[in-house]
Amino acid sequence: MEFFRALGPIAALSFDLDDTLYDNGPVIEQAEAWMVAHMRDTYLQTAMCDRAWWQALKHRLQREQPALRHDVSLCRRRLLACGLEWGGMAAAEAAMEADKVFAQFLEIRSQVEVPESTRQVLGALAERFPLVVITNGNVLLERLALDHHFQHVLKAGGGFAMKPAPDLFAQMTERLGLAPGQILHVGDDVFTDVLGALRNGYRSAWLNDHHRSLQALHRLPDLMLNRLDELLLLL
Structure with a gap:
């Protein structure tokens, strides 16, 4: 884990799904x-x-x-x-x-193989934070047996533009009743997740488990994760 700016108090965690919680390819x-x-x-x-x-x-x-x-x-x-x-x-x-x-x-x-480590991380985090999903994809979350971890799930489509557009981020802040800066969005994509979160006032955690160069970023996230389980340090 590497911090690029002070994180401040976090009241909820938002997750991308594909290639963040599991390998979607x-x-x-x-x-x-x-x-x-x-x-x-x-x-x-x-x-x-x-x-x-x-x-x-x-x-x-x-x-x-x-x-x-x-x-x-x-x-x-x-x-x-x-x-x-x-x-x-x-x-x-x-x-x-x-x-x-x-x-x-x-x-x-939706026949995705979710690592056991992901399930353990989400279970531990859910005891401390409200967890939500903001995704551009259409995976059936209930087929992954992950839906019970999340209080809200928002998917692009049906009138919501894809990340990094404001639609999903704004709707989620309304559902949570929080200011954007109180929500940490976790995702792997430098454009839709990192830039999308920062543009819309969220804090950003970039999952860089493939060890990409920082030059791939459009803007620096608040923190970079080498593994998803590093989020447990927030506890």
Whole structure:
């Protein structure tokens, strides 16, 4: 743990999820591969569509509808429906099939392996601080058996812009009834988490467990963690 400025009293801890509490890369890769294979094997309309084709379609949709960049679930459903419509399926049927596929995708995407050390850290911290989640992702937290640690969970989408935009940070301060400076946000991403927290008045703890250079930062956090369990020193 390394401090870059005095932290001051902290009344609550806010956590990012993906790549902060667990390694998100393997499960996302698995879910993406499943989606491409499922759409190829199940629907004649997308039987010839490979991963590169789906990626290109996603980028086109996000260019045409910038709001989709702030809602990963809506973007995924639109992507699936658009792919089926491109292959000739009627729009209403494509939307229904997209919702079914998305529900399966979300279950696979949520098959995350959470380290036991993470569970222990959250359990110990929850005895001292209110814990909350601010995430741009869409993992089903209840599938991870972590939801009982958190008093509030806010996800981008549904009218909330992604971090580092103010939406989620402002809403969480309102829910907690605290000033932003009383909340320490913990996350791995130098843009969405560190810069997002600082821009919106939160204190920032950067989880740098991959030993990245400080030059990767847009602004210095209040503190840097080499491991999540270093947060226990706050107790």
